[in-house]
Amino acid sequence: MPEDLNTTWGRLLSQRFLRQAPLAPLLTIRTGGPARYLLEVRDGQEAALAWVTARSLGVPVLLMGRGSNLLMPDEGFEGLVIHFGADYAHMEVAGDRLIAQAGVSLKALAYFAADRGLAGLAFAAGIPGSLGGGLIMNAGAYHGEMAQVVEAVECVDQQGRQHTLTREEARLSYRHSLMMDEGLMVLGATLRLTPGSRDALYATMAEFQALRRDKQPLAWPSAGSFFKRPPGYYAGALIEQAGLKGLSIGGAQVSEKHAGFLINTGGATTAEFLQLKDLVQQRVMARFGVALEPEVRIITNAAP
Numbered sequence: 001m002p003e004d005l006n007t008t009w010g011r012l013l014s015q016r017f018l019r020q021a022p023l024a025p026l027l028t029i030r031t032g033g034p035a036r037y038l039l040e041v042r043d044g045q046e047a048a049l050a051w052v053t054a055r056s057l058g059v060p061v062l063l064m065g066r067g068s069n070l071l072m073p074d075e076g077f078e079g080l081v082i083h084f085g086a087d088y089a090h091m092e093v094a095g096d097r098l099i100a101q102a103g104v105s106l107k108a109l110a111y112f113a114a115d116r117g118l119a120g121l122a123f124a125a126g127i128p129g130s131l132g133g134g135l136i137m138n139a140g141a142y143h144g145e146m147a148q149v150v151e152a153v154e155c156v157d158q159q160g161r162q163h164t165l166t167r168e169e170a171r172l173s174y175r176h177s178l179m180m181d182e183g184l185m186v187l188g189a190t191l192r193l194t195p196g197s198r199d200a201l202y203a204t205m206a207e208f209q210a211l212r213r214d215k216q217p218l219a220w221p222s223a224g225s226f227f228k229r230p231p232g233y234y235a236g237a238l239i240e241q242a243g244l245k246g247l248s249i250g251g252a253q254v255s256e257k258h259a260g261f262l263i264n265t266g267g268a269t270t271a272e273f274l275q276l277k278d279l280v281q282q283r284v285m286a287r288f289g290v291a292l293e294p295e296v297r298i299i300t301n302a303a304p
């Protein structure tokens with residue numbers, strides 16, 4: 001007989017959830033308070049069960065990958081964080097297909113593919129996200145994006161039903177996907193790659209890395225480009241032309257190296273990042289009449 005909700009919850013609570021788990025070390029921007037509960041995903045079915053159970057009991061849930069596009073509240077997250085990280089990162093090759101779990105890092109995925117002579121993921125080698133987060137956001141760089149390589153996405157809906165979405169059904173577009181709109185949990189994906197030379201792929205990835213090191217403030221914690229590219233503009237260029245490079249509030253600063261990045265120069269809080277974000281948006285709007293929309297996902301404890 002299946003367990004009832006409270007029994008399932010009690011079991012997860014006593015056996016699998018970490019309590020008051022610090023989140024800042026899991027986030028590339030290094031701010032935010034602890035999660036009331038944290039589940040390190042080892043098994044997709046268990047993650048789905050935890051998700052559905054929490055939702056049925058009214059406990060807020062955040063699905064998290066490598067934490068490279070998230071800003072969490074300073075007071076902590078008053079619910080359950082389901083973390084798809086290194087414990088849920090299996091990958092394997094079948095012909096020209098790569099089948100991987102959501103927690104695998106995009107960098108590991110790109111090198112794994114290159115080592116097996118499979119091309120298509122070089123663009124992803126320098127994006128510090130997970131496969132799951134990369135699919136939700138349709139991560140991309142240097143003329144590549146996840147949409148180009150996805151064949152199928154394994155998802156769970158909020159009722160716990162499992163679905164396999166085709167690339168068309170997943171509707172990946174600029175920093176956007178059906179999974180984002182529908183609030184689906186991504187468990188993994190099948191990527192369709194093409195034959196390529198390992199050496200050439202390594203060279204391309206090294207070139208992309210060098211371009212990043214040259215242009216981006218990689219020595220500082222950040223969540224990457226803070227704002228989406230507004231149609232017809234580059235967010236970084238607008239911020240720079242508005243004279244905002246180096247502008248700071250507490251430990252949060254508009255990077256001197258790349259104005260699209262808001263960096264943590266040490267001890268910043270999420271509140272400081274939010275104030276800086278508002279100021280940048282106001283100044284760019286006043287100067288150019290362009291609304292900057294955050295690319296970073298800003299999480300709050302407010303009821304949805």
Ligand SMILES: Cc1cc2nc3c(=O)[nH]c(=O)nc-3n(C[C@H](O)[C@H](O)[C@H](O)COP(=O)(O)OP(=O)(O)OC[C@H]3O[C@@H](n4cnc5c(N)ncnc54)[C@H](O)[C@@H]3O)c2cc1C
Pocket residue numbers: 028062063064065066067068069070084102126127128129130131132133134135136137138139140141184185186187216218222223224225297
């Ligand atoms: C230095 C730096 C450089 C970057 N460069 C780029 C770049 O070139 N291109 C680019 O596109 N992005 C870039 N980013 C942003 C970021 O790496 C990407 O958006 C990445 O796809 C986020 O993946 P993640 O696993 O870290 O997701 P997270 O930050 O953990 O989460 C992002 C969103 O995805 C959701 N999510 C995560 N995992 C799952 C899952 N399994 N199921 C359902 N929902 C999930 C979360 O709820 C959240 O809404 C950069 C970030 C940094 C810090």
